[in-house]
Amino acid sequence: MINSPASSDAFLRGFWYVAAVTRDIKPSKTIHRTLLGEPVLIGRDMTGAVFALSDTCPHRGTLLSRGIFDGETVECPYHGWRFSTNGQCTAIPSQKEGQKPQPGDIRARTYPVQESEGIVWVFIGDDKKAESLPAVPTVPEIGNRLQLHLRRTFHCSIDLAITGLMDPAHGAFVHASSVWRGHRDVRDKEKSFSPAPMGWRMDRHVASGNARAYRLFLGGAPETEITYALPGIRVEHASTGKATYCGLTACTPVTADTTEVHHIMYWTIPGGAALRGLVRLVAGRFLGQDADAVKDMRDGQAFDPETMLVEDADTQIRWYYRLKKEWQQAQKDGRPFQNPIEPLTLRWRS
Ligand code: FES
Numbered sequence: 001m002i003n004s005p006a007s008s009d010a011f012l013r014g015f016w017y018v019a020a021v022t023r024d025i026k027p028s029k030t031i032h033r034t035l036l037g038e039p040v041l042i043g044r045d046m047t048g049a050v051f052a053l054s055d056t057c058p059h060r061g062t063l064l065s066r067g068i069f070d071g072e073t074v075e076c077p078y079h080g081w082r083f084s085t086n087g088q089c090t091a092i093p094s095q096k097e098g099q100k101p102q103p104g105d106i107r108a109r110t111y112p113v114q115e116s117e118g119i120v121w122v123f124i125g126d127d128k129k130a131e132s133l134p135a136v137p138t139v140p141e142i143g144n145r146l147q148l149h150l151r152r153t154f155h156c157s158i159d160l161a162i163t164g165l166m167d168p169a170h171g172a173f174v175h176a177s178s179v180w181r182g183h184r185d186v187r188d189k190e191k192s193f194s195p196a197p198m199g200w201r202m203d204r205h206v207a208s209g210n211a212r213a214y215r216l217f218l219g220g221a222p223e224t225e226i227t228y229a230l231p232g233i234r235v236e237h238a239s240t241g242k243a244t245y246c247g248l249t250a251c252t253p254v255t256a257d258t259t260e261v262h263h264i265m266y267w268t269i270p271g272g273a274a275l276r277g278l279v280r281l282v283a284g285r286f287l288g289q290d291a292d293a294v295k296d297m298r299d300g301q302a303f304d305p306e307t308m309l310v311e312d313a314d315t316q317i318r319w320y321y322r323l324k325k326e327w328q329q330a331q332k333d334g335r336p337f338q339n340p341i342e343p344l345t346l347r348w349r350s
Pocket residue numbers: 057058059060061062076077078079080081
């Protein structure tokens with residue numbers, strides 16, 4: 001038994017974060033997102049390209065996303081300053097010739113943004129050296145048409161959201177159901193793990209006997225592999241002979257005590273489109289149960305109790321904090337990140 005590491009609420013900078021999915025950003029429209037406490041306007045210009053700007057007007061801070069976007073320039077709703085999608089100011093209606101500033105003097109901050117496999121990613125961190133940005137996370141190649149996106153606000157810190165989702169021992173209590181999993185139905189589990197880029201992998205294994213929801217959708221006992229990577233991305237890849245499923249779950253910090261959880265699913269299942277409504281219902285219910293569970297934990301932890309991490313069920317949570325600490329230290333020291341995870345077999349009951 002090990003005392004719980006003091007969780008550090010500092011946001012991890014230097015990563016791509018899921019900000020939205022393709023469908024959220026219509027042509028010639030903008031949306032607002034708060035990412036790691038920063039206001040970001042994300043838009044799609046009339047050619048279809050996405051762009052991201054700081055959402056506070058350089059003049060007096062008004063939210064630019066509340067203004068007008070015509071597909072080419074964003075107009076601030078307060079005094080009508082206009083900005084092109086690369087952040088350059090193009091008009092300041094109040095200024096007479098020769099007065100300071102002129103549009104050429106003003107730029108709105110931009111954010112690197114990329115759209116891939118139906119997901120809109122925004123990079124938060126030092127982006128001055130655009131060529132050295134890491135690649136956007138991807139899911140294994142399975143046709144990669146986004147089938148379903150669920151988004152849910154967790155009213156807790158990024159640490160609670162991530163560790164709450166990766167926790168392996170809560171299923172029989174939080175997600176129990178007469179249809180797919182008996183309450184308190186726990187069985188022996190043994191899984192082998194290996195290091196993976198920025199995280200670890202639960203090696204490919206046959207999904208467990210008490211995961212009935214799984215069998216229902218994939219029509220048999222699937223083989224599954226799960227990876228976790230900083231800053232909070234879980235990718236699950238499951239397949240039977242005829243069907244493949246891939247899920248990407250990403251936690252994006254909004255503020256210190258609000259986290260947006262995106263669950264994005266891809267699949268190639270014969271007749272799979274018809275499944276969408278049912279999967280939305282079941283996965284939405286799971287996510288809601290997790291959101292409630294971490295809220296209960298947050299409410300308890302608000303009293304600042306001493307907590308602990310047990311062997312082996314909580315080992316992955318310990319790994320998460322170790323990775324996070326190593327990333328922060330490496331950033332501080334200006335050296336490359338060194339993955340501290342070593343191959344290991346973990347045993348628990350769930
Ligand atoms: S606050 Fe935006 S133009 Fe003045």
